[in-house]
Amino acid sequence: MDSYDLIVVGSGPGGYVAAERAGALGKKVLLIEKAYYGGVCTNWGCIPTKSLLNSAKLYTHALHSESFGVKASSVTFSLSDAMAWKEETIKTLRSGIEFLMKSNKVDTVFGEAQFIDAHHVQVENKIYEGSYLIIATGSSAFIPPIEGAALSHVLTSTEILSLDEIPSSLVIIGGGVIGIEFASFFSMIGTKVTVIEMMDEILPMMDPEFAKLMRRELKQVTFHLGCKVGKIDKESVYYTDAKGEQKTVDASLVLMSVGRKPNTQGLENLALEIDRRGIVVDDRMQTNVANIYAIGDVNGRSLLAHSASRMAEVAVANIFGSKRMRMRYHAIPWAVYGNPEAAGCGLTEREAKEQGIDVMAQTVQMRANGRFLAEHGKKGAGLVKVICSKETKAILGIHLLGPYSSEMIWGASALIEAELRVQDVKEIVFPHPSVSELIKDACFALDHSL
Amino acid sequence: MAQQVVMPKQGNSVESCIIVEWKVQVGDTVTTGDVLCSAETDKSTIDVESSADGVVLARLFEEGADVPVMVPIALIGEAGEQVELVENTVQQEEEKPVEQESQEVKLAVSTPATAEKASGASPRARNLASSLGVVLDTVQPSGPKGRIIERDVLAVQTEPLSPVAKEQALKQGISAPKSGSGIGGRILSSDLGKEQPSVAVPTVSSVPIQESVVEIPVKGVRKVTARRMMESIHSTCQLTLHAYADARALKRLRSGFKNARLELGLNNITIGDLVLFAVSRTLLQFPAFNAHFLGDKILQFNHVHLGVATDTPRGLLVPVVRNSDMLSLRQLSEASKVLIGKCKDGTAQTDEITGSTFTVSNVGAFGIEAFTPVLNVPEVAILGVGGIMLKPIADSDGAVQFIEHIALSLTMDHQAVDGADAARFLKALMDNIASIDLLMAL
Numbered sequence: 001m002d003s004y005d006l007i008v009v010g011s012g013p014g015g016y017v018a019a020e021r022a023g024a025l026g027k028k029v030l031l032i033e034k035a036y037y038g039g040v041c042t043n044w045g046c047i048p049t050k051s052l053l054n055s056a057k058l059y060t061h062a063l064h065s066e067s068f069g070v071k072a073s074s075v076t077f078s079l080s081d082a083m084a085w086k087e088e089t090i091k092t093l094r095s096g097i098e099f100l101m102k103s104n105k106v107d108t109v110f111g112e113a114q115f116i117d118a119h120h121v122q123v124e125n126k127i128y129e130g131s132y133l134i135i136a137t138g139s140s141a142f143i144p145p146i147e148g149a150a151l152s153h154v155l156t157s158t159e160i161l162s163l164d165e166i167p168s169s170l171v172i173i174g175g176g177v178i179g180i181e182f183a184s185f186f187s188m189i190g191t192k193v194t195v196i197e198m199m200d201e202i203l204p205m206m207d208p209e210f211a212k213l214m215r216r217e218l219k220q221v222t223f224h225l226g227c228k229v230g231k232i233d234k235e236s237v238y239y240t241d242a243k244g245e246q247k248t249v250d251a252s253l254v255l256m257s258v259g260r261k262p263n264t265q266g267l268e269n270l271a272l273e274i275d276r277r278g279i280v281v282d283d284r285m286q287t288n289v290a291n292i293y294a295i296g297d298v299n300g301r302s303l304l305a306h307s308a309s310r311m312a313e314v315a316v317a318n319i320f321g322s323k324r325m326r327m328r329y330h331a332i333p334w335a336v337y338g339n340p341e342a343a344g345c346g347l348t349e350r351e352a353k354e355q356g357i358d359v360m361a362q363t364v365q366m367r368a369n370g371r372f373l374a375e376h377g378k379k380g381a382g383l384v385k386v387i388c389s390k391e392t393k394a395i396l397g398i399h400l401l402g403p404y405s406s407e408m409i410w411g412a413s414a415l416i417e418a419e420l421r422v423q424d425v426k427e428i429v430f431p432h433p434s435v436s437e438l439i440k441d442a443c444f445a446l447d448h449s450l
Numbered sequence: 451m452a453q454q455v456v457m458p459k460q461g462n463s464v465e466s467c468i469i470v471e472w473k474v475q476v477g478d479t480v481t482t483g484d485v486l487c488s489a490e491t492d493k494s495t496i497d498v499e500s501s502a503d504g505v506v507l508a509r510l511f512e513e514g515a516d517v518p519v520m521v522p523i524a525l526i527g528e529a530g531e532q533v534e535l536v537e538n539t540v541q542q543e544e545e546k547p548v549e550q551e552s553q554e555v556k557l558a559v560s561t562p563a564t565a566e567k568a569s570g571a572s573p574r575a576r577n578l579a580s581s582l583g584v585v586l587d588t589v590q591p592s593g594p595k596g597r598i599i600e601r602d603v604l605a606v607q608t609e610p611l612s613p614v615a616k617e618q619a620l621k622q623g624i625s626a627p628k629s630g631s632g633i634g635g636r637i638l639s640s641d642l643g644k645e646q647p648s649v650a651v652p653t654v655s656s657v658p659i660q661e662s663v664v665e666i667p668v669k670g671v672r673k674v675t676a677r678r679m680m681e682s683i684h685s686t687c688q689l690t691l692h693a694y695a696d697a698r699a700l701k702r703l704r705s706g707f708k709n710a711r712l713e714l715g716l717n718n719i720t721i722g723d724l725v726l727f728a729v730s731r732t733l734l735q736f737p738a739f740n741a742h743f744l745g746d747k748i749l750q751f752n753h754v755h756l757g758v759a760t761d762t763p764r765g766l767l768v769p770v771v772r773n774s775d776m777l778s779l780r781q782l783s784e785a786s787k788v789l790i791g792k793c794k795d796g797t798a799q800t801d802e803i804t805g806s807t808f809t810v811s812n813v814g815a816f817g818i819e820a821f822t823p824v825l826n827v828p829e830v831a832i833l834g835v836g837g838i839m840l841k842p843i844a845d846s847d848g849a850v851q852f853i854e855h856i857a858l859s860l861t862m863d864h865q866a867v868d869g870a871d872a873a874r875f876l877k878a879l880m881d882n883i884a885s886i887d888l889l890m891a892l
Contacts, residue, residue: 324629324635326631328631328632389614392617392618394613394614394639417632418612418613418632418633418636419612419613419614419615419636419638419639420612420614421614421617424613
């Protein structure tokens with residue numbers, strides 16, 4: 001029987017990072033993957049959507065750049081070419097992961113893992129033994145029990161990435177990150193998009209002020225908030241609106257994006273504690289079985305690729321490394337890569353209030369910024385909000401809506417992780433001209449003193 | 451205008467004092483220097499004198515209250531003055547007894563008393579402490595006259611504190627743990643006050659208890675002992691060796707002293723004093739055991755400052771017989787008795803109960819045979835003395851005799867010394883005790 005220091009099941013941004021880090025420490029590592037390197041993130045999630053969104057953004061810019069002096073005619077969007085670019089990107093990244101595994105001496109087996117006990121995993125007819133087990137099996141799109149949900153034109157985020165023609169109309173059920181990114185993409189390439197959201201605002205982690213602006217900026221998209229879908233048939237989606245009235249909306253295609261469920265099936269032999277969110281772990285990512293760790297979406301603590309990667313490092317550190325690392329969740333950034341982009345890190349004002357923390361907040365308009373004005377003009381929409389503790393002036397949250405948000409937000413994580421205060425941020429030099437200067441401006445708006 | 455009288459500061463290690471008894475009533479006229487109350491520190495009892503002339507307008511704490519140093523305890527002013535304010539203060543404190551301490555600590559730091567507080571530290575130490583976020587009260591001084599110098603501040607240096615944590619640590623006087631929960635172990639504000647459990651907190655505290663119980667707050671000597679014992683167990687590698695020394699010479703001398711002429715002043719010399727004497731002389735040959743282990747260095751001392759563990763009504767205290775190796779047996783006996791008396795009365799001064807280089811704990815009177823004394827950190831070793839019992843010993847002819855032996859238990863810090871070193875020291879001590887009469891002649 002082949003025996004390993006560590007067996008990692010799942011090669012998404014959690015699993016492959018765990019394998020890579022443990023391999024780099026000189027441990028004998030086996031990585032088991034049932035489909036492709038990179039998991040949902042690389043193949044059906046983060047990466048393909050970024051590729052398609054970029055194509056759609058280029059198309060949109062080409063169409064609407066006259067005032068910047070760029071006049072283009074006969075601009076068309078080829079979905080098949082965009083899909084080919086997307087596929088190319090995915091393949092390059094997959095081979096990148098393959099290279100990483102090889103260079104860190106990680107063995108990979110492709111196939112469905114069957115868990116025999118806490119130390120043994122079987123793939124096809126072969127049993128592998130591991131001192132430690134990291135479960136990184138991810139999550140799948142959750143399909144609510146709605147009549148018609150199984151119809152062939154009702155897709156999840158996986159199938160919708162393989163369309164071969166642009167749909168004329170699309171109803172997106174669920175206004176979270178996945179729903180809004182697809183709404184942005186399809187509305188940019190000419191599809192009539194309707195988003196039906198059960199809550200009274202889209203993007204629940206976002207400051208309501210920002211979510212409202214996001215809806216306004218997604219001009220081509222129709223939003224129905226506070227609405228509950230009751231039934232889907234071949235032509236229409238039936239829903240009850242906020243006032244309790246029955247409504248319908250026609251759709252040639254429906255995207256179901258109401259949430260994700262952890263992939264916990266097949267783990268029965270391990271006797272793991274599993275709750276509503278997924279496998280229960282502590283802040284070292286350890287499960288109730290001492291040699292088994294669970295990272296990423298399957299533990300449901302933070303459904304983000306970068307959270308999974310960090311959890312991988314925390315788990316490996318606690319198995320083979322310093323054993324001192326703990327997962328911290330308070331400064332994990334999120335980003336929505338639509339047009340416009342949005343990103344945030346830390347608390348919103350509403351969350352601070354719920355937690356009983358006294359805060360101060362300042363919002364500044366992006367059009368007050370030199371670079372933003374040069375590139376987007378006086379009518380461009382964008383916001384930066386900084387939230388700090390009233391008592392200590394520590395930065396507790398930063399929220400961005402506008403270009404480059406996803407690239408700037410790591411700075412917010414650094415400020416929050418380091419527990420810097422408003423007066424400390426004011427001492428940092430930001431490059432000019434850059435949209436990031438607005439973070440400093442917001443800090444001065446919170447406290448003008450020098 | 452009314453003036454505040456604060457709980458005076460008693461050296462660097464005393465954080466708070468318990469008001470034992472008020473000597474004045476509200477309305478009494480006092481002058482500067484009059485005793486307002488007696489207060490108990492961790493180690494001794496002090497008189498708190500008035501720092502103002504006038505009428506006592508308010509006593510801000512009840513008897514039994516544990517008051518942080520530099521916190522106002524009484525208001526002195528003209529009769530009838532500012533009565534409203536006084537009432538408010540008292541009322542607030544009655545309403546929030548739990549929060550009182552932390553509020554008062556803040557108050558103490560925000561008053562100009564800060565400057566006075568820091569006077570026991572060199573300017574370099576003070577600057578470094580404020581830039582690192584180190585609370586000076588938590589620093590063990592090693593400079594001349596108990597002054598805190600730069601290296602003392604460096605010794606307590608921790609992982610970097612976040613700006614928020616630094617500010618809060620200094621403002622509220624909370625010491626930071628060695629490392630925190632932030633990036634790379636950085637200390638965040640949420641880590642403050644989460645010091646490595648200096649006092650162990652039982653995890654099963656929430657078990658509902660049916661019968662009535664007596665709740666005793668942990669404070670004063672108990673609190674210090676709890677913290678010191680935990681520190682000792684957490685920071686050292688303790689190992690205890692047991693042995694028995696022939697006690698015939700001890701017994702012989704003791705009965706001789708008992709019957710000696712009164713004018714010689716030897717009648718009160720006990721077996722315990724004889725053991726202290728033997729320890730003080732034996733240690734001179736084993737400097738590794740007359741030492742402090744400080745982690746990165748070991749300090750060996752030229753003279754033996756002998757700690758004598760003493761059971762007092764307020765708990766365990768360890769008075770220190772300085773330069774015990776220079777004292778005659780009679781002087782050593784007398785010095786230890788004076789110090790023990792002061793500890794029992796609660797009048798021992800801080801310098802009389804600090805600075806020991808080796809400690810002896812004697813429980814022989816209770817008939818204890820052997821035990822494992824806990825190190826008085828940073829000392830390298832502690833000797834436990836048990837009772838005298840008969841032990842069967844085979845003589846050179848193979849006949850068994852029953853000979854009185856005294857039990858000795860030596861706990862040593864294996865970080866600083868090895869088991870064989872300890873065995874050698876203990877063997878030498880056994881021999882010296884067995885021939886204590888010869889030792890006295892040296």
